[in-house]
Amino acid sequence: MALQDGKIGNIERDEEIMYQKGRAWIELNKENLYGNIQQFRLLLPSGCALMPAVKANAYGHGAALVAGALQEQGVSSFCVASAAEGIELRHAGILGEILVLGYTHPSQFPDLVQYGLTQTVVDAGYAMRLQEDGRKFTVHIGIDTGMHRLGERWDNIDAIQKVFQLPNLHVTGVYSHLCVSDGTSQWERAYTLEQIQHFETVVEELHRRGISGFKCHLQGSYGILNYSQLCFDYARAGIALYGILSGKGDKVSASMELRPVLSLKARVGTVRMLYQGEGAGYGLAYQTGEDQKIGALSIGYADGIPRSMSNCGYVLCHGRKAPVIGRICMDQMLVDFTGIPQAKPGDEAVLIGKSGELEIRAEDLAGWAGTISNEILSRLGSRLERVME
Ligand SMILES: *Cc1c(COP(=O)(O)O)cnc(C)c1O
Numbered sequence: 001m002a003l004q005d006g007k008i009g010n011i012e013r014d015e016e017i018m019y020q021k022g023r024a025w026i027e028l029n030k031e032n033l034y035g036n037i038q039q040f041r042l043l044l045p046s047g048c049a050l051m052p053a054v055k056a057n058a059y060g061h062g063a064a065l066v067a068g069a070l071q072e073q074g075v076s077s078f079c080v081a082s083a084a085e086g087i088e089l090r091h092a093g094i095l096g097e098i099l100v101l102g103y104t105h106p107s108q109f110p111d112l113v114q115y116g117l118t119q120t121v122v123d124a125g126y127a128m129r130l131q132e133d134g135r136k137f138t139v140h141i142g143i144d145t146g147m148h149r150l151g152e153r154w155d156n157i158d159a160i161q162k163v164f165q166l167p168n169l170h171v172t173g174v175y176s177h178l179c180v181s182d183g184t185s186q187w188e189r190a191y192t193l194e195q196i197q198h199f200e201t202v203v204e205e206l207h208r209r210g211i212s213g214f215k216c217h218l219q220g221s222y223g224i225l226n227y228s229q230l231c232f233d234y235a236r237a238g239i240a241l242y243g244i245l246s247g248k249g250d251k252v253s254a255s256m257e258l259r260p261v262l263s264l265k266a267r268v269g270t271v272r273m274l275y276q277g278e279g280a281g282y283g284l285a286y287q288t289g290e291d292q293k294i295g296a297l298s299i300g301y302a303d304g305i306p307r308s309m310s311n312c313g314y315v316l317c318h319g320r321k322a323p324v325i326g327r328i329c330m331d332q333m334l335v336d337f338t339g340i341p342q343a344k345p346g347d348e349a350v351l352i353g354k355s356g357e358l359e360i361r362a363e364d365l366a367g368w369a370g371t372i373s374n375e376i377l378s379r380l381g382s383r384l385e386r387v388m389e
Contacts, residue, residue: 053238140173263353281326319356
């Protein structure tokens, strides 16, 4: 619910925020986001700029809100997964460089030009498709140094050089992606060092052939956190910029004080007593072991709560834990309020974030659901209101 310009007095603004918190919502902590940017700027070598990954709706946080806040802090390069995501950012007033990391179909080539997006050259053949289109494109060349997903092979240096010579392509960057930089075992470190070396070889060889004036970048979050001595022009921080790691037990070498930006909350809809031995929810997948007080929360798997969290994990309410019971529904889920006598309809339940002394992190939810926090966050649904505070 957007209020008209000029009508946003404090009271109406408060009413709007209250309205947004009517069912299930995301609260974004701007101070923590800015703190995290600061931490990255302190860690990264001078001359290396942040190019935040705001793909997948900024990992569920809300791309326009997050990119807008980053832009206010002087961030002027962003990366997204698709042309459509880039267009959304332009409509939200994001200036500067927006790099599309993924494949763009030729039917969408006009959008790249119209919205001033930088396209990844996903391999040498793709560079030819862009060249043949007839329009002028700004591109970064993807280099495959070992992940084997996108990019021209690092050892096809002649093919890479040729992309620079295509008259319709303006190559402003060259980048690669690390695929085991989160691992700390010997083979993972060796493989990553090899990828780094391949990438540096490409850059040096291009320079040797008289090609220069392009930017280089290689590291995502774990590349930054585990190989912070590297110095390229950009660092593509994603998950860590949002203040969390992919997995709960992950160890990283850099010591940084990163704070979660996102909290996920939902209203308690109903509270009722069940007798011992009664079942609850679809499939009656939960059976009470005693007389129990249960609650229904206004959030479900359509909002991004994984169905695999059925009968698993807990939410927070009044600073205490309420275990998840029964199957997660599309729009609702059940919790056990037996230990929280004051819980009542209209209360706030916390699925990610703090309540009193307790905190649930995205990594915890990911652990309960058997996935990584990146997946949990990026699947948070469009029904959730996003409020930046
Ligand atoms: C998603 C992505 C990133 C950001 O990854 P994080 O691990 O979340 O920091 C960086 N580079 C590429 C190519 C990506 O696809």
